[in-house]
Amino acid sequence: MTATLRFAGPGEAADLAAFLARLIHYDRAAAVRLQAGGGALAVFGRPPSFEVLAIRTARLDEPVALDATVSAGELLESLDETAGTVTVPAAVTGPPWAGVLPPRGGWQEIPGLPGPDKLRAAVSAAVAEFRARDEELPAERRTRAERDRIGREIWSRTLGDTDLPLRAVHAAQSLGFLRPVPEETPPALFSAGPWLRLRTAYGSIALRRAGLGSLPVSPV
Incomplete structure (x- = not known):
């Protein structure tokens, strides 16, 4: 089922769009892993020129449970900065890095x-x-x-x-x-x-x- 997420603040969608555009600059076929919970969305990407994981978070207007790997380009296209929403595209087969994320706690x-x-x-x-x-x-x-x-x-x-x-x-x-x-x-x-x-x-x-x-x- 397609999920539409609503951001909590007016600038959240624009900041996420800028992050996705930079990822796509380094890899037009980039995938990102999405994890949502507790009213926040975390977006993980891996720009190949640096071989690191980049993480951008955005506040959501209500708690949503989500864990999916999607096309960064399709996610960017589905962002509506005016409405402050994003429609999660269909999942894709994730690259190997998407299965090895840093821990959530213990930092x-x-x-x-x-x-x-x-x-x-x-x-x-x-x-x-x-x-x-x-x-x-x-x-x-x-x-x-x-x-x-x-x-x-x-x-x-x-x-x-x-x-x-x-x-x-x-x-x-x-x-x-x-x-x-x-x-x-x-x-x-x-x-x-x-x-x-x-x-x-x-x-x-x-x-x-x-x-x-x-x-x-x-x-x-």
Whole structure:
């Protein structure tokens, strides 16, 4: 049965639409997993350029029980920002990542994460370094393997006194999670078992500290 969800606030639908559009920018065939309960909707996506899980939540006007994996594009098309509603499209066969989500509880805050300005500056510096090193490569070394090596070196660097790789912050910035807000709530880092979660006012980035896979080479 098709479900139509109504958001609790006027900006919830627009914020979710922006998040879905950014996911589709990286993967036109992107799927998202939806979980709703207790008056909130959590939307999980995995932008392939970063190999992390991105999580955006939205408040609903009433409790709804839902757990489904759907097309991100179809979900975006079904959003009605004026009415503040979304119609859940038909379920799709989920990609492997959709079956391995971070835990709902047991998170503990980790100290040592730099402030938001320093996080944004670190991403900008890393992007500039990648581009500079790529341009310096001689023609015979300008290969995918060499660019992968440079990307792996840069984006695997950790932030402050934490184990959070720089690529997670790059993902947060690229998905719009690090933009300033009035009376900004600073990003915070949490851990639960092997998982790390970077929480911001606009969404979260989660990843496992082991078996993270390859790193992106593109700075944009």
